[in-house]
Amino acid sequence: MEKKQRIGVYICHCGGNISDYVDVSQIKDIVKGLDGVVVAKNVMFACADSNQKEMVNDIVDQKLDGIVVASCSPKLHLHTFRNVAIRAGLNPYNYTQVNIREQCSWAHSDTPSEASEKAAGLILAGINRVSHSEALENIEVSSTRAAVVIGAGVSGMRAAIGLSQMGNQVYLIEKEYKPGGHIARWGEMFMDGKTGDEIISALLTKVKSDKNITLFTNAGIGKVSGSLGNFDVEVRISDEILNLKVGAILVTTGYDHYQPAIGEYGYGELSNVITLPEFRELLNNCGDTLNYQNKKVNSIAFIYCVGMRQTKGENKYCSRVCCTTAIHSSLLVHNKFKSVLVYHLYRDIRTYGKQEVLYEQSSKNGDIYLKFDEKIPPKVSNSKHRLLIQVKDELTRKQDLELETDLVVLVTGLVPGKDTAELAGKLKIPVGNDKFFNEIHPKLRPVETVINGVFIGGSCQGPKNITESVQSAMAATVKINALTKNPTIQLEPVIARVNFDTCVWCGKCAEVCEYDAVHPLEMYGKTVASVNEAVCKGCGICAPVCPNDAIDIAQYSNAEIEGMIDGFSEKVELKESAESEDEQSAVTGAEMKDQPQLWLRISASLQKESKTIPALVKELDVPANVLTYHLMTMNKYSLVEADGMDDSDEYYYYRLKNIQHDQN
Amino acid sequence: MGNQHTRPRILVFSTDKISDPGIDQAGLRKIHYSPSVYVISLPCSSGIKPRWIMHAFNQGFDGVFIAADGHECSYSSKCPEYTNMIIEESQRLMKEANISPKRIRMAAICSVCAEPFASHMANFTRILAELE
Ligand SMILES: Cc1cc2nc3c(=O)[nH]c(=O)nc-3n(C[C@H](O)[C@H](O)[C@H](O)COP(=O)(O)OP(=O)(O)OC[C@H]3O[C@@H](n4cnc5c(N)ncnc54)[C@H](O)[C@@H]3O)c2cc1C
Ligand code: SF4
Numbered sequence: 001m002e003k004k005q006r007i008g009v010y011i012c013h014c015g016g017n018i019s020d021y022v023d024v025s026q027i028k029d030i031v032k033g034l035d036g037v038v039v040a041k042n043v044m045f046a047c048a049d050s051n052q053k054e055m056v057n058d059i060v061d062q063k064l065d066g067i068v069v070a071s072c073s074p075k076l077h078l079h080t081f082r083n084v085a086i087r088a089g090l091n092p093y094n095y096t097q098v099n100i101r102e103q104c105s106w107a108h109s110d111t112p113s114e115a116s117e118k119a120a121g122l123i124l125a126g127i128n129r130v131s132h133s134e135a136l137e138n139i140e141v142s143s144t145r146a147a148v149v150i151g152a153g154v155s156g157m158r159a160a161i162g163l164s165q166m167g168n169q170v171y172l173i174e175k176e177y178k179p180g181g182h183i184a185r186w187g188e189m190f191m192d193g194k195t196g197d198e199i200i201s202a203l204l205t206k207v208k209s210d211k212n213i214t215l216f217t218n219a220g221i222g223k224v225s226g227s228l229g230n231f232d233v234e235v236r237i238s239d240e241i242l243n244l245k246v247g248a249i250l251v252t253t254g255y256d257h258y259q260p261a262i263g264e265y266g267y268g269e270l271s272n273v274i275t276l277p278e279f280r281e282l283l284n285n286c287g288d289t290l291n292y293q294n295k296k297v298n299s300i301a302f303i304y305c306v307g308m309r310q311t312k313g314e315n316k317y318c319s320r321v322c323c324t325t326a327i328h329s330s331l332l333v334h335n336k337f338k339s340v341l342v343y344h345l346y347r348d349i350r351t352y353g354k355q356e357v358l359y360e361q362s363s364k365n366g367d368i369y370l371k372f373d374e375k376i377p378p379k380v381s382n383s384k385h386r387l388l389i390q391v392k393d394e395l396t397r398k399q400d401l402e403l404e405t406d407l408v409v410l411v412t413g414l415v416p417g418k419d420t421a422e423l424a425g426k427l428k429i430p431v432g433n434d435k436f437f438n439e440i441h442p443k444l445r446p447v448e449t450v451i452n453g454v455f456i457g458g459s460c461q462g463p464k465n466i467t468e469s470v471q472s473a474m475a476a477t478v479k480i481n482a483l484t485k486n487p488t489i490q491l492e493p494v495i496a497r498v499n500f501d502t503c504v505w506c507g508k509c510a511e512v513c514e515y516d517a518v519h520p521l522e523m524y525g526k527t528v529a530s531v532n533e534a535v536c537k538g539c540g541i542c543a544p545v546c547p548n549d550a551i552d553i554a555q556y557s558n559a560e561i562e563g564m565i566d567g568f569s570e571k572v573e574l575k576e577s578a579e580s581e582d583e584q585s586a587v588t589g590a591e592m593k594d595q596p597q598l599w600l601r602i603s604a605s606l607q608k609e610s611k612t613i614p615a616l617v618k619e620l621d622v623p624a625n626v627l628t629y630h631l632m633t634m635n636k637y638s639l640v641e642a643d644g645m646d647d648s649d650e651y652y653y654y655r656l657k658n659i660q661h662d663q664n
Numbered sequence: 665m666g667n668q669h670t671r672p673r674i675l676v677f678s679t680d681k682i683s684d685p686g687i688d689q690a691g692l693r694k695i696h697y698s699p700s701v702y703v704i705s706l707p708c709s710s711g712i713k714p715r716w717i718m719h720a721f722n723q724g725f726d727g728v729f730i731a732a733d734g735h736e737c738s739y740s741s742k743c744p745e746y747t748n749m750i751i752e753e754s755q756r757l758m759k760e761a762n763i764s765p766k767r768i769r770m771a772a773i774c775s776v777c778a779e780p781f782a783s784h785m786a787n788f789t790r791i792l793a794e795l796e
């Protein structure tokens with residue numbers, strides 16, 4: 001492939017975040033002389049709209065065939081600059097972002113001269129990469145405006161209603177005869193005081209009356225094939241098999257309760273030891289007296305973290321919701337039966353956010369909290385007609401205490417639903433170390449899985465209370481709708497490609513591909529490997545196994561990666577101090593930073609109306625880069641904000657933030 | 665300036681969803697590591713070709729570090745296994761070229777592993793310096 005000949009390189013000051021440590025001006029001078037580079041500029045803020053506009057002009061006027069922006073992490077602005085390319089008619093994949101901030105100026109702020117050398121290497125690598133880059137087209141797939149939601153608990157039902165309201169056909173699949181999941185049996189729920197039954201009944205009424213939603217109960221998922229936009233999902237209801245075509249799949253199959261082993265704190269051996277879910281059913285169904293096995297309960301001990309946070313066992317994680325559910329249960333006891341004495345034998349209390357109020361209320365009720373160590377758990381045994389509990393209390397000088405209670409409630413945590421592994425296999429979605437379904441990233445992509453079009457929500461992802469469950473399920477509905485709302489979906493072309501000349505169909509790539517994306521194809525009288533674009537995840541696992549080096553991933557070709565390595569290795573001679581001066585570097589640091597007057601002038605000017613950068617430059621008579629620097633800094637400190645684009649769609653208007661014009 | 669190659673040069677292969685954010689975070693928090701560390705990010709460490717590793721050595725890199733997702737890899741549960749196979753194949757090629765197998769290392773680096781990344785770099789830099 002021909003190397004790019006007309007590359008534009010933009011090296012960003014990022015205010016001073018980069019240029020305080022990296023000699024951006026010298027690097028620009030070095031880059032300027034390189035073969036194939038026709039534009040090299042320092043910019044104060046690459047992301048500022050004024051610079052984006054300038055880039056668009058450069059691309060068009062100079063007929064650039066590739067651009068490099070050396071600035072912050074691509075995690076922040078990859079799409080910003082891809083869009084610049086698109087606006088200028090350049091293929092967005094002929095753009096490369098080089099991270100000289102997070103991975104250079106900031107990481108090496110202790111050694112500025114070496115940071116400059118490294119930045120130069122990184123930028124040369126970026127230029128090499130872009131010069132080998134290919135113009136790629138997004139993959140376009142058609143989409144069905146319908147979704148399957150698996151599991152009709154509170155998360156699944158709420159999500160189904162949400163999806164329907166956004167205009168999707170929804171098939172809600174519940175394996176039990178009765179939808180609703182766990183909460184319907186447990187009476188009042190925190191934090192809003194409604195009963196589980198009320199919450200579920202209200203949702204179910206809506207689900208049943210919604211003509212876009214079809215609810216299948218006693219149903220399960222069979223074979224799943226196809227991909228984003230066009231999944232074929234088999235639904236099994238008794239002996240019947242139904243085939244559905246949907247654009248996306250949402251998994252909301254919830255959790256199961258940890259089941260204590262026989263003998264664990266006396267469970268299964270001592271009759272008055274029960275689990276928290278069992279206790280909640282007891283409490284919900286009892287009348288005016290709290291009886292267990294026909295005996296009045298005057299005292300209860302909750303033992304926390306049962307089956308959870310095990311240093312040695314299976315479940316290493318904290319199940320997050322059980323502390324609050326136990327404390328909330330003790331409040332429910334007190335509300336109905338004031339005289340019952342409650343002990344809480346805990347390891348740590350995790351009542352985060354507003355749930356802390358419940359903890360405080362329980363302490364005010366006179367509940368007794370005793371902290372034990374995992375290594376010395378409480379012992380439960382029979383004592384005449386009650387239970388004897390021996391516990392070493394960490395908070396009262398590790399005293400050995402003995403309590404007698406009528407009932408011991410084991411605060412069992414939430415564990416993955418028992419169908420998780422099977423469903424994970426059918427949908428090809430991963431589970432995490434905790435064996436719950438795994439999202440791509442807990443913060444950045446919290447409801448997406450590696451399989452495009454398959455989403456997870458609610459407590460099947462890990463222990464969550466109702467609010468958190470519904471929030472995550474609703475987040476998934478929005479993601480799904482964004483995919484299904486258009487008749488076609490654009491996918492980033494990070495996919496495997498086969499060189500048909502060198503492939504000899506040995507099948508090794510197909511063997512390692514876990515997504516079944518590679519199949520043999522007859523071509524020019526021989527068999528070669530062919531990749532299904534809609535299914536390939538672009539993981540690249542197939543590439544190193546090919547004996548003929550006949551398969552690679554778009555954007556990660558040998559030429560691109562080895563070109564980067566060459567760029568890192570090029571020797572650059574940087575002088576100790578920058579001698580090169582140009583219109584950008586002529587602006588001294590002092591001029592940039594010590595301009596409090598200019599902030600006041602900008603503020604005064606924006607008092608009356610919103611203005612664009614060119615308008616402010618003209619009015620205040622300061623160089624554009626100085627004004628941009630200060631305006632962006634004011635933006636960073638939330639003094640100003642963008643206020644829409646101008647008529648020509650070129651510049652943002654800026655306005656002062658939070659000014660109240662009329663104060664009565 | 666001009667003090668290139670005084671510190672061992674390390675090429676890091678990171679993963680763009682999991683370990684690269686961890687490396688970014690080291691910078692964000694100004695946790696310093698050797699400026700002779702260069703990062704290339706890929707979708708998955710199981711996609712690294714041994715020829716790229718050899719290319720790095722031929723271009724004067726002193727060590728190659730694979731910042732993998734380990735068991736957190738969202739593509740394949742066998743990722744650690746595959747990455748290991750790539751390392752083994754590379755070490756075979758390195759042996760042929762008379763390069764010490766100690767010049768390649770792998771560790772799981774996740775999106776919050778800022779300190780672990782910096783300490784891996786310090787450690788590897790020291791090991792490579794001793795090899796010289
Ligand atoms: C004792 C206790 C008390 C609690 N109290 C509160 C409280 O007061 N307030 C609060 O906010 N939270 C509380 N919680 C947490 C609450 O239970 C969860 O947040 C909530 O149940 C999560 O809902 P979900 O829909 O995600 O899962 P679930 O309620 O588990 O529902 C999942 C649904 O999916 C179905 N399903 C599973 N597998 C399949 C399959 N393969 N195919 C089809 N369908 C399937 C199940 O049958 C079920 O209907 C409590 C938890 C416990 C243990
Ligand atoms: S939420 Fe509380 S009871 Fe549950 S595992 Fe965590 S610390 Fe233990």
Ligand code: SF4
Nearest residue numbers: 503505506507509546
């Ligand atoms: S491993 Fe290489 S040669 Fe073998 S089938 Fe795949 S692409 Fe063709």
Ligand code: SF4
Nearest residue numbers: 513536537539540542
């Ligand atoms: S890149 Fe991954 S998903 Fe695509 S064909 Fe190769 S192994 Fe399969």
